[in-house]
Amino acid sequence: MFEVPEDRKYLESHEYATTDGETATVGISDFAQDELGDVVFVELPAEGDEMTRGEEFGVVESIKAVSDLYAPVSGTVVDVNEELFDRPELVNEDPYGEGWMLEVEVSDADEFDELLSPEEYRDQTE
Amino acid sequence: MALRKPPLREAHAARDAKFTEFGGWDMPVEFDSIRTEHAAVRESVGIFDVSHMGEVEVSGPDATTLMQRLTTNDVTRLNPGDSQYAMITNEEGTILDDTVVYRLPDEAGERYLFIPNAGHDAQMHERWTVHRDEWGLDAQVNDVTEEWAMFAVQGPDAGDAVAAASDGDAADLPKFEAHYADVVGARSWVARTGYTGEDGFEILCPWDDVETVWNAFVDDHDCTPCGLGARDTLRIEMGFLLSGQDFDPETEPRDPYEAGVGFTVKLDTEFVGRDALEAVYEEGVDEKFVGLKLLDRGVARHGYDVVDDDGHVVGHVTSGTMSPTLNEPIALGYVPVEHAEPGTRLRVAVREQEKRAKVVSTPFLED
Numbered sequence A: 001m002f003e004v005p006e007d008r009k010y011l012e013s014h015e016y017a018t019t020d021g022e023t024a025t026v027g028i029s030d031f032a033q034d035e036l037g038d039v040v041f042v043e044l045p046a047e048g049d050e051m052t053r054g055e056e057f058g059v060v061e062s063i064k065a066v067s068d069l070y071a072p073v074s075g076t077v078v079d080v081n082e083e084l085f086d087r088p089e090l091v092n093e094d095p096y097g098e099g100w101m102l103e104v105e106v107s108d109a110d111e112f113d114e115l116l117s118p119e120e121y122r123d124q125t126e
Numbered sequence B: 001m002a003l004r005k006p007p008l009r010e011a012h013a014a015r016d017a018k019f020t021e022f023g024g025w026d027m028p029v030e031f032d033s034i035r036t037e038h039a040a041v042r043e044s045v046g047i048f049d050v051s052h053m054g055e056v057e058v059s060g061p062d063a064t065t066l067m068q069r070l071t072t073n074d075v076t077r078l079n080p081g082d083s084q085y086a087m088i089t090n091e092e093g094t095i096l097d098d099t100v101v102y103r104l105p106d107e108a109g110e111r112y113l114f115i116p117n118a119g120h121d122a123q124m125h126e127r128w129t130v131h132r133d134e135w136g137l138d139a140q141v142n143d144v145t146e147e148w149a150m151f152a153v154q155g156p157d158a159g160d161a162v163a164a165a166s167d168g169d170a171a172d173l174p175k176f177e178a179h180y181a182d183v184v185g186a187r188s189w190v191a192r193t194g195y196t197g198e199d200g201f202e203i204l205c206p207w208d209d210v211e212t213v214w215n216a217f218v219d220d221h222d223c224t225p226c227g228l229g230a231r232d233t234l235r236i237e238m239g240f241l242l243s244g245q246d247f248d249p250e251t252e253p254r255d256p257y258e259a260g261v262g263f264t265v266k267l268d269t270e271f272v273g274r275d276a277l278e279a280v281y282e283e284g285v286d287e288k289f290v291g292l293k294l295l296d297r298g299v300a301r302h303g304y305d306v307v308d309d310d311g312h313v314v315g316h317v318t319s320g321t322m323s324p325t326l327n328e329p330i331a332l333g334y335v336p337v338e339h340a341e342p343g344t345r346l347r348v349a350v351r352e353q354e355k356r357a358k359v360v361s362t363p364f365l366e367d
Helices: A030-036 A109-114 A118-125 B009-014 B034-043 B063-070 B121-135 B158-165 B207-220 B228-238 B274-283
Strands: A008-010 A015-018 A024-028 A039-043 A056-062 A066-070 A075-080 A102-106 B018-022 B025-030 B046-049 B056-059 B083-089 B095-104 B111-115 B140-143 B148-154 B178-183 B186-191 B200-206 B224-226 B287-294 B305-307 B313-323 B328-336 B345-350 B353-360
Touching: A008 A118, A102 A109, B025 B228, B034 B046, B034 B224, B034 B228, B046 B207, B046 B228, B056 B063, B056 B121, B063 B111, B063 B121, B095 B121, B095 B186, B121 B140, B148 B158, B148 B207, B158 B200, B158 B207, B186 B207, B200 B207, B228 B313, B228 B328, B287 B313, B287 B345, B313 B345, B328 B353
Parallel strands: B046 B224
Antiparallel strands: A008 A015, A015 A024, A024 A102, A039 A056, A056 A066, A075 A102, B018 B025, B046 B148, B056 B111, B056 B140, B083 B095, B095 B111, B148 B200, B178 B186, B186 B200, B287 B328, B287 B353, B305 B313, B305 B345, B313 B328, B345 B353
16 A cells, blocks of 8 residues: 555656645655656756646656656746655655655645545555 | 457456557556565566467477577577577568577477467468478478467566476576476476576466466465566566567567577578578678667667767667666667677667767676
8 A cells, every 4th residue: 555645745657745834845655656666866946946736847767767856846946855866665665754855835726636545646656 | 349358358457457558469567566576576476478479389200490490599509498589581681570489398209389479379380381292291280379378477586486386407407498387287398498587487388277387376385476577577578579679570670699699500401481591691781689778868769769979860779668777768679780780879769869878798687
């Protein structure tokens, strides 16, 4: 069983955004990291970059696959987890904690309504 | 078309393996993680189910002639129990497949078993029978791919594991030699060969006995189950070719000299492709198969362009990964000979960015 925390919402393509703070923390789900296998590289936007819901914002590479990352919400990147550049394996070890990718200042909070709830996402991955 | 299944398909699924299509077969790509499986083979011992590899047996009065004419190496050098790496080339000298040829012990005469790559067994069986008939040779050619399962037990502790599981003198078997032995009671062909760069064995065991043999290695002899993912990272670290990817008659036509396996070509024998290869040997190649190390962060993968300092595309990557042993991105590919010297600076186009790279000699791992 994969972990699907309640304090965030999900995209069909397995990215999450937290819903409990001033800003949203963005990363990929436990299911996604397991599917990818050993993550060896992440390419992320820089602080200050804008991202648009549903559009690519970066790339995650495991030993066996390359996968585009899609923005769950629109907004401005206010922090980037640079630790992942040296320790990409954190995405596998702790996808919802130390393996986070971005902090985003959300431009339109209504966009959360269009994301999957934890329950809906769990159904999708079962 | 339905995928062919290795005999342990369901047992692997029960061990939570992930699967991938390879050469028309539904094969385990990963059991636990590529990184841990890779480390097991480099440091202790792992076992791979490679039952997707083909097996074709050739026997009869003209078996040696038929084998000699269809492979680039010299089968007359093989004594019973010897093995040999060889290319199968067409008239133009282009590699159709690479293979290991075993000479089987048989008092009745010469008998060979060769191992085409996954999905090539039917094609090679046909190639052998068509040429046999065309040349009027007396030989039997049998595709026995679905009679023999194949396990690769690889790693520094492989000798101990195979010796403990079998009645033969596995520990004393010289590299590249093979013999029949009972492996957990199953009459098997045990060869000291592999595709990982480590000591190890490839074991052909009867399709019906696979579960007993696999379970004994995994549960009683501490072999880590490994998938095709780790098999790929291990062979890339050694610079070994993968059929269908580093060469392919349709998508990556290469001759053995370009592909860096000229040592398998014996021009003093007669085989299909010999004259074309003699010309290449005399004139030299335009492009060579090289190792590349990326100096920037990123992963080079199959199909990515290799670019020179002036921004011209000069070659391409055929295989690439993040090396689990070195923790560095490594790749294999073809570049013009003037860029092939170790130390040459090149770039690899990874999506929109050009990453710095340099040519290195293979294997990537030092002994």
